[in-house]
Amino acid sequence: MKPGPGLRWVVAGQFAGALADNALLLIAVETLAEQHAAAWTVPALRIAFYLAFVLLSAHAAAIADAWPKKRVIAAVNTLKVAGCGLLLAGCSPLLAYALVGIGAAVHAPARYGILSELSRPGELVAANAWLEGSTVLAMLLGTLWGSAMLRGLGVLPWLSGTTASQGTVTLAAAFLVAALCALPVQGRGSSNPGALRRPALLRAFLRSLAALWTDPAARTSLRVTCTFWAVAAILQFVVLRWSVERLGMALADAGLLQAAVASGMIAGAAAAGRWVREEQAMAVLPVGGALGVALVLMPFLDTLPSTAVLLFATGLLSGLLVVPLNAVLQRRGQALMDPGQAIGAQNASENFASLVGLAIYGAAVQLEAGLQATVVVLGALTAVAMLAATVERRRLRSA
Numbered sequence: 103m104k105p106g107p108g109l110r111w112v113v114a115g116q117f118a119g120a121l122a123d124n125a126l127l128l129i130a131v132e133t134l135a136e137q138h139a140a141a142w143t144v145p146a147l148r149i150a151f152y153l154a155f156v157l158l159s160a161h162a163a164a165i166a167d168a169w170p171k172k173r174v175i176a177a178v179n180t181l182k183v184a185g186c187g188l189l190l191a192g193c194s195p196l197l198a199y200a201l202v203g204i205g206a207a208v209h210a211p212a213r214y215g216i217l218s219e220l221s222r223p224g225e226l227v228a229a230n231a232w233l234e235g236s237t238v239l240a241m242l243l244g245t246l247w248g249s250a251m252l253r254g255l256g257v258l259p260w261l262s263g264t265t266a267s268q269g270t271v272t273l274a275a276a277f278l279v280a281a282l283c284a285l286p287v288q289g290r291g292s293s294n295p296g297a298l299r300r301p302a303l304l305r306a307f308l309r310s311l312a313a314l315w316t317d318p319a320a321r322t323s324l325r326v327t328c329t330f331w332a333v334a335a336i337l338q339f340v341v342l343r344w345s346v347e348r349l350g351m352a353l354a355d356a357g358l359l360q361a362a363v364a365s366g367m368i369a370g371a372a373a374a375g376r377w378v379r380e381e382q383a384m385a386v387l388p389v390g391g392a393l394g395v396a397l398v399l400m401p402f403l404d405t406l407p408s409t410a411v412l413l414f415a416t417g418l419l420s421g422l423l424v425v426p427l428n429a430v431l432q433r434r435g436q437a438l439m440d441p442g443q444a445i446g447a448q449n450a451s452e453n454f455a456s457l458v459g460l461a462i463y464g465a466a467v468q469l470e471a472g473l474q475a476t477v478v479v480l481g482a483l484t485a486v487a488m489l490a491a492t493v494e495r496r497r498l499r500s501a
Contacts, residue, residue: 108220108287109229112175115283116213117236119179122276124244125251126186126202129269130195132252136266139195147199149460154203155210155453160307166211167294171219172287174212179281181205186274190267211445218287218432224380227429231375234425235368242364294440310443311450318498319384321433323427323492324451326390329487330424331452332459333397336480337363339463341413343473349406359413364485365413370421380433387492393419394485401474407494 120155125322127147134143155162166174185201221229251269258275261268314320341359343349351359378386396416403409435444466476 106220108289109217109232110211111283111287112216112220113232113236115175115179115280116233117240118283119182119280120207120237121244121247122182122241122273122280123202123206124241125248125269125276126199128245128248128252129266129273130189130199132269133189133195133266134172136264137195143196148229149457150196151202151203151206152453152457152460153459154200154418155207155449156457158204158207159446159450159453160304161298162208162449163211163296163307163310163440163443164303165208166215166445167292167440167443168298169292170289171212171216172284172289175209175216175284175287176281178205178209178212179277179284181208182277183281184254186270186277189270190274207449210449211443212270213426214432214445216287216289218436220287226432227378227380227383227426228375230425230428230432231371233372234428235375236420238364238367238371238421242361242368245360256265262478307443307446310439311447313438314431314435314447314451315446317434317438319491320431320438320493322384322498323430323434324448325491325494326387326488327421327424327427327431327448328452328455329484329491330390330393330420331394332455333480333484334420335456335459336463337397338414340473340477340480344400344409344477348472349409361422362410362413363417366417366419367421368417369414370418370423371425372421374422374425378422378426380426380429383430384495386423386426387428387488387495389419390488390491391485394481394483394488395424397481397484398478400477400481 109242130147134147169177182202182205185198185205188198188201189195214230217229217233218226247256248269251272252265254268256263257268257272261271314324338360341363373387393416396412396419400409400412403412431448432444435448438444439447463476
């Protein structure tokens, strides 16, 4: 599918914003180092980011429904500029990154909700593929850009000050570009102008959450996507440890393996957008089992080329799996509730799963569980969870 003008602007804005999001994490870590902050504050950055999605999902969904989504997208990227301003003002990076997380939490229901406004019937999977592909590419390039800025490269040339402050100003400019990209988009008006005036906003959100989890198609999709994002949160740290402990790579070079995963996800998302039709989205469920098997194979590899190939395949399977199931969730959400509420409920579920996954992984590290055993158990649990979702779907179809 060739994207229309509105979708192109949304994808461009998402790329610019996600690029800055991922680079900002490294800048925030560098700022903590400059402030001689305690070691626990580094992982706390990511936890603060995820918590914003979980705790603010109800209000984020309501905002996306109460306002035109293009205005929401512009506003939240402006909020991220304010987060950069807090960093420059010397505030705690935890506070600044939490503000960026709030912006990201509100942004998600708006950007996914607007896809259904800009896509013709049958083109939602392809629209998701464009958005997911741009996001994953931005994740990859954002990490590289952040690393470059810490070396004094990739910043606005006329800036002075510390490395972190130069990077922060540059990223504020990127967030501003993302906000401006929303202005030409010709989306619809608000889908529910009174969403924020509901006296029982939390109860309404909980009803939306329950509606998704009780709808058979949505529940199956959510089980798979929640499992995937929990595994992805853990895998980010597993890949870094694997690079150092098994492959003998320096930590600074470990991003090469993360690049292999990201490249695979881009290819998988593109393949899904090209060959998976919306009405056939559930046919990708067996791919989740293959993803679990790929993770189980990882401990048997101890060379860089073989590990990179396997991680590329892991990313490819991930893209093929997640993009069609996102489309299922969006369509079922539209049928059951306001679009923003549906995306907010999905985000709350998936980010809560990520927090649980990180907590379990942290406990395994604290208990000094072996890396190989951790990866095998992770892959086996993934395969079992994906197989259970596939069996459930077949049982529902035959009922």
